[in-house]
Amino acid sequence: MPIYEYRCSSCGTEFEEFIKRGAESVRCPRCSSAEVERKLSLFGLKASGSSSCSTCSGGRCSTCK
Numbered sequence: 810m811p812i813y814e815y816r817c818s819s820c821g822t823e824f825e826e827f828i829k830r831g832a833e834s835v836r837c838p839r840c841s842s843a844e845v846e847r848k849l850s851l852f853g854l855k856a857s858g859s860s861s862c863s864t865c866s867g868g869r870c871s872t873c874k
Contacts, residue, residue: 811827811828812825812826812827812828812850813825813826813828813835813847813848813850814847814848814850815835815837815845815846815847815848816845816846816848817837817839817840817842817844817845818842818844818845818846819837819840819842819844820837820839820840820842822837822838822839822840823848824837824838824839
């Protein structure tokens with residue numbers, strides 16, 4: 810089951826939901842509103858560089874310093 814991230818348009822709550830195929834509409838766990846927007850989810854990728862930093866492969870980002 811995929812996990813999706815949502816933001817409630819009514820109260821601003823951000824939450825995650827496991828979604829099954831053919832599931833009913835998603836509702837906000839805080840206010841029960843059905844006015845929710847699915848957020849763009851980012852996923853992690855392992856870089857193949859020599860850096861130990863998880864956000865870049867060159868060791869030059871602000872996280873590495």
